Amino acid sequence: MWRILVIQALTRIPAWMVLGALGNPYAIGLSGGIQWILLLIYWWLRRPLLPRTWLILHFVIGFLCSIALLYTIPSGLYALFALGVYLIQGRTDRDRVPLYFSSQDVMSTLSALLAEERGVFFDLGCGDGRILSYLSRRHPHWVFKGYELALLPWLMACWRCRNCANVQILRSNFWSAPMDEADVSYCFLSPEPMRLIGEQFRSSAKKGCLLVSNSFEIMDMKPVQVIPVKGLLQHDLYVYTC
């Protein structure tokens, strides 16, 4: 997060200088253009390390800053926005895992993976609990545990699963989840935590159990199965075992 702010601030300084010198509404557009050129140069110089999404993200933030300059926006609105982001996304600045949801196809594929009569299933970062609610109805003898830190998704998961006797929703960090209790652990996170998730799985999971990762591979582990799935921002389920 702080890196985004530093880059935005540094590329804004020359843009602000132009704005200060000209001081008319057209200068806002011009200053935005200058910032975009600086961002483009920085991205070009560091290209192998910075994905194209980095550039798009900074362009969008830069554009929103220019729009904000055009209007007198009460400062309280910024604070409200930050609070909203925190309630929905939790500490995404630290964990690098935003909120998005598994598709229906993923849920039915997961259901097919629960072949045993009974077992324990963990959803590491369970969002609004849709997976747990779906699976718990189809596998009444399994125990389902969801770990979620962000307040609003956690509340939604509790509400969604309120009548599911075999589901427990914990407002807890998945890094402290007792992986040795699970027969199947599922996650849909981001590239960032995958190496550590792999380490946690290898060091604490019991023999023969599964870790299913939606769309994000663990680079230093070989999946025993890769199952193509359909859905927004998702393509494959990587199944690991130990």
Ligand SMILES: C[S@@+](CC[C@H](N)C(=O)[O-])C[C@H]1O[C@@H](n2cnc3c(N)ncnc32)[C@H](O)[C@@H]1O
């Ligand atoms: C991409 S969403 C996936 C939601 C759900 N599992 C699904 O597939 O529909 C990832 C979730 O993980 C949560 N999360 C991120 N880091 C976490 C952590 N350290 N402990 C618990 N939850 C976390 C986020 O708040 C977010 O709701």
